[in-house]
Amino acid sequence: MSVLSPEQIAQYQQDGYTILRNALSAEDISVLRTHIEGIASGNLPFPEANIEFDPNAPRQRHIDHLRKINGPSDCDPFFRDHAVREPLLTAAADLLGPDVKLYGDQVFIKGPGGLEKTYHQDSAYFHIEPMALATAWVALDDVTLENGCLWVVPGSHREGLIDHSEVWMVGERQDKKVPDAAIDSQREQPILLQAGDCSFHHSLLLHRSGPNQTTTRRRGMATHYMSARSRWTGRPEDKPEYPLLRGREHAGCV
Incomplete structure (x- = not known):
């Protein structure tokens, strides 16, 4: 049985994103926040290599x-359980x-x-074809x-990889960005969410996030799903083992 309505699926196909309101309960959100806070505060063991701080953070870092937090499901079964949580997986x-x-x-x-993140497409970072992954972005706080x-350019996923x-420098770390001239700012739309809402966006959708101009944190949990028929395009020796969450494996695919 489907979770998304025909209208939501059509919006995703046309615009590259859709929103599932009240995807997670207040209790689910509370459990997620508590677990993430445990990692962030150092009370739960977690590999330091997977934790990234703002580049302007002082030496005595604060939560x-x-x-x-990168790749949490690789290190903690709690996040693998989140990936199969309903209604996210069925959506x-x-x-x-x-x-x-x-x-x-x-x-x-x-x-x-907190800093902005400039316009980009997730597929620029993913060695996967077709470039058609779907990210479930769960708001752990109200997102304003x-x-x-997040800001998105609706329909940009149908225009291919840009x-x-x-180069966009994040402190001393070099990152990628789409040239400003490639962005039609007249088309961009904000994705405003309440805690527990989940937005789904296509891996070719142009999106960015603005700076946090408030005195509180804005937290989100992003899970990247792909079809089991997808293909790895990186070096064969670098291919990870991707967990099957639903359905079956396909020969020659991820």
Whole structure:
């Protein structure tokens, strides 16, 4: 049985995103927050290499300086359980088909004064074809214009992969960005969410997030789903083992 309505699926196909309101209960959100806070505060063991702080964070880092937790499901079964949580997994299958694998996941934490993230497409970072992954972005806090909501360019996923050759420096770390001239700012739309809502966006959808101009954190849990029929395009020796979440494996695919 589907979770997304025909209208939501059509919106995803046309615009590259859709929103599932009240996807998670207040209790589910509380459990997620508590677990993530445990990692962020150092009370739960977690590999330091997977934890990323704001580049302008002082030497004595505080929880408000935490920017990102990368690949949490690789290190903690709690996040693997989140990837198969309903209604998220069925919604992903509505968009991708019956055979679904987990590409990866991230926790995004934009603290007070947290930096913007410039326009990009997720597929520029993913060695997967077709470039048609679906990210489920669960709001752990209300997401507003002031605290750094996502902005998207509807329909941009149908225009293919755009050049990401411009360099964007995040402190001392080099990142990619789409040239400003490639963005039609007249088309961009904000994605405003309440805690427990989940937005789904296509891996070719142009999106960015603004700075956090408030005194509180803006937290989100992003889970990247892909069809089990997808193909790995990186070096064969670098191919990870991608967990099958629903359906079956396909020979020669991820």
